Amino acid sequence: MGNMKQLSLVIGHLRNLADSLEDLCQGVERVAPESVQATEVTETAQGVEEPTVSVAIEDIRKVLAEKSQAGKTDKVRELLQRYRANKLSEVEVNLYPSLLEDAKGL
Numbered sequence: 001m002g003n004m005k006q007l008s009l010v011i012g013h014l015r016n017l018a019d020s021l022e023d024l025c026q027g028v029e030r031v032a033p034e035s036v037q038a039t040e041v042t043e044t045a046q047g048v049e050e051p052t053v054s055v056a057i058e059d060i061r062k063v064l065a066e067k068s069q070a071g072k073t074d075k076v077r078e079l080l081q082r083y084r085a086n087k088l089s090e091v092e093v094n095l096y097p098s099l100l101e102d103a104k105g106l
Contacts, residue, residue, distance in 0.1 A: 013073040019067075020080075020087035024061055055096035063086060063103040075106050
């Protein structure tokens, strides 16, 4: 592949990533910061409540941005597609913990 074609491809990926990050930021702005990192309370079979810390979308965005800057933009896009999303903002909230772990493993 020619250098210009590769450069054009990388620029396209970076633009898509930038669009995804922008969409993410817009979504976060609509949510109060304290609710983004809220602690959820779940009930166990014994009826005892256990707090579970939810993963903040900012944490995932930070890891994905680092991976993309390290030249793994294609892998970031593939990871999002495995979660049936083209953008981070399209990933279901309940999948955030596993997405964060997968992102760290890239």
